Amino acid sequence: MRTNLSSQISLNRVSTRYYKPENTIERSVLTRFEKIPTNIYETVDEGVSCIADEIIRKVQERQRDGKFCTIAAGTGASLRPLFAELVRRHKEEGVSFRNVVVFNLYEYYPLTEPNNSSFNQLNELFLKQVDIDPQNVFTLNGTIPQEGVIDHCHLYEQRIKTYGGIDIAVMGIGREGNIGMNEPGSAATSQTRLILIDATSRSEAAHNLGVDNLPPCSITMGIGSIMEARKVFLLAWGEEKADIIKKAVEDKISDSLPASYLQMHQNATVCVDLPTAAHLTRIQRPWLVTSCEWNDKLIRSAIVWLCLLTKKPILKLTNKDYNENGLSELLALYGSAYNVNIKIFNDLQHTITGWPGGKPNADDTYRPERAKPFPKRVVVFSPHPDDDVISMGGTLRRLVQQGHEVHVAYETSGNIAVGDEEVVRFMHFINGFNQLFDENKNETIKNKYAEIKKFLLSKKEGDMDARDILTIKGLIRRGEARTASTYNQIPLERVHFLDLPFYETGRIEKNPISEADVNIVMNLLREVKPHQIYVAGDLADPHGTHRVCTDAVLAAIDEEKKAGAEWLKDCRIWMYRGAWAEWEIENIEMAVPLSPEELRAKRNSILKHQSQMESAPFLGNDERLFWQRSEDRNRGTASLYDSLGLACYEAMEAFVEYKPL
Known part of the structure; x- marks a missing residue:
């Protein structure tokens, strides 16, 4: 039974040469808008396999040299497939991680429930399933008194230096562009420190951990510390990350988008699947970087983009508009702007219907839904x-x-998704209704009402x-x-x-x-x-x-x-x-x-x-x-x-x- 078919939904056929260039020159042409080297994979499985290859290669290289391999890792949802692949390699192929030293990228603060910790998730997903020596695993402490946090952060930085710095940092990206829980506003030189997590990041992290609420803060390895890593992998999978990946990879460096700092790193790689890459220029607007393999959807996308750029309706686009905006190929294919315009105009016109179930007794040749059977x-x-x-x-x-x-x-x-006050309101109505109209004065509803009120009064957040x-x-x-x-x-x-x-x-x-x-x-x-x-x-x-x-x-x-x-x-x-x-x-x-x-x-x-x-x-x-x-x-x-x-x-x-x- 195939239970992951949504991951295979492909709205547009993307030519492989846009994301798998044949040589360095072609890659440099395609990626001219990208300021961080970005690898695009057809599937998540393909992506994590390639990343696992690189990590294991470095680990084994260090083993041969009799040295530790230091890895800094987060625990976002994007890393789960990678951890699963590394665990599989260990169990099925005998890959050893005995010389690996792990530094946890962040920990929530203040922690009252150990199960809600970032380190607990890292341990469950990866550490305890491989042969890493527990003495070589270091994490930030989310339970120390507040007055000890600064010294604790300095000690963490010192310990990283003791092991010769970070060889590989592996992390995901948040919806606000945060990396390693470094929120917008983080400085490029920031070190390990205590920061306040914004509401969006808390919600996202809580979902990843499978809890309802998280502490308001995090002790976080800083941007400056991450930038000192000799290799950085930034992973993102799924269309919901497409917008933020485009901004991180193609926009200007800004402290409002911490992931954009990786544009300054000498050895950072962004790893994404096709849905995540959907808004990168070479995928979404390939005509701006190369000659295209045109199909109906790509032509429609190009014409709509041109209309919005020139602020003109479709039928007013001219040959000049096409030539000045990288779409002269379409003129060569169709002979004139008018021929392309009328094709796309009709194509879009035919999507409009007031009969979503099909119009009975009508010619449905150009309608999105068939006329028969009717009714449906x-x-x-x-x-x-x-x-x-x-x-x-x-x-x-x-x-x-x-x-x-x-x-x-x-x-x-x-x-x-129902608030507790809604429960109180409905139970109050039911209890009142029971008292007014139940001649037998059944105590069941009254007792249940009292029980629920008592529970809600003692209920704590989370x-x-x-x-x-x-x-x-x-x-x-x-x-x-x-x-x-x-x-x-x-x-x-x-x-x-x-x-x-x-x-x-x-x-x-x-x-x-x-x-x-x-x-x-x-x-x-x-x-x-x-x-x-x-x-x-x-x-x-x-x-x-x-x-x-x-x-x-x-x-x-x-x-x-x-x-x-x-x-x-x-x-x-x-x-x-x-x-x-x-x-x-x-x-x-x-x-x-x-x-x-x-x-x-x-x-x-x-x-x-x-x-x-x-x-x-x-x-x-x-x-x-x-x-x-x-x-x-x-x-x-x-x-x-x-x-x-x-x-x-x-x-x-x-x-x-x-x-x-």
Whole structure:
């Protein structure tokens, strides 16, 4: 069973010569905008294998010389695949790390719970699974008194010098461009010190550790100390890091982006997979650095970029615009700007449809969805109990109003995203209702109310909720989802709560996806036999739930494909975004326009999820509420279509088709 298919979603076919140049000259041409040597790999596995080769080569070189190999390592999510590969090499190939000295890059402060420490994670993921002598492992102490921190930091720096400095530093990059917990504002010469962690970094680190909260500070190896390492590897995997990698590699050096300091390092390498490299110039805008292997999507991307650069709609672009901006190849291919313009104009025009389920009795040659069968059976998969309306609430209403049989499947309970005050409010209502209308004066509800109030009063920050409280929180979200579905005229018998098991840990960190999760999804698909499936393509969700939920759906579809399911032969799968990102216009294959009234109705359906308004705990680093993000993105998509000279709408929801692998 393939449960990682989301990692293989490739929206654009990238020519291998853009990321695997044949020689040094070609590489220098392609990477002219890159100020740090950057290696792009097709997969994470390929990347970590190459990095492991280099690390082991250095370790064994030191072994032959009878010397220690000193490694500074962090514990971010990007390093986990590398640690797993090094452990595999040790266990299966007999690679020894007996001469390795390890320095932990950072530790949270003040630490009260050892399990929440950075060092504990490093130990679990790597150290105790290989033959490194524990006496050769050094970490910063997150429990020392505050008055001893400065001396402790000086001693740590001195110990690094005692071992001859750092041979290899291995680290990830945070969403704010922080490296080794060095936050924006860190000086290039900074040494090991105590710093305050910003909210975004704390949230990201807490997710990586699988805890709800972390201490506010970190004792951190400074930028200056990292820059003294003889080799630095900066690792990043996944599309959610594409923006920050582009800035670190191509923008100017700035203390607001600590990773950019590596541009001054003599031997630093950035290692990324293709999704992470997506915004580097040689991948996103290859015409600026080399001749291109043109395909429809790349041409569309180039023309949209040219329109935004020149502030012209598509049909007003001239030969001069193409020639002055590195796109003369397209003139040679198509003969004139007009020929390219009309091709892309028609291409984008054909993505627009007011009939997301297909228009009956219409010529569907140039429509994104087929006319038949009509009406269609539709399943909308929603990772949390509000992603359906946030991401495609307007399309959802259209499908219902146009007569399709629409089912909504809420994949997780979403219970950890409900605040405690919501539980108190609902329990207060239930207790009051019981006292007013229960003639038998049943004490069960009264006692449970008292028990929950007592628990919440004694609950400390970071404590896990009791199972009863999680159940109540799940019920609150179910009620909101039912209300929103009823508002959108979806019969409640077509509203499915899947409660996938992977989610039910009660903490931010979830269990790995399992066959049990996939089977639940598969059973629903076999029951409905849909003609259309909508699934989350919002893989930048910082907590990863969207990705796991999408993997469960894609794995179920994959299993049905292997089994030769008849229903799948007449089914299309559409991916939506909304809460965390929007599709780039070059990838959009269906754009559903919304009128002002439809956008208002969409907002109303989002607002039915009252627990996810101002008090929602997981808004990420975007301060806007979910309904505000949704409207801004939908209006932004419509505005982009308008600026390109296409139809002018109030808002648009965008979709990309997924074709089963």
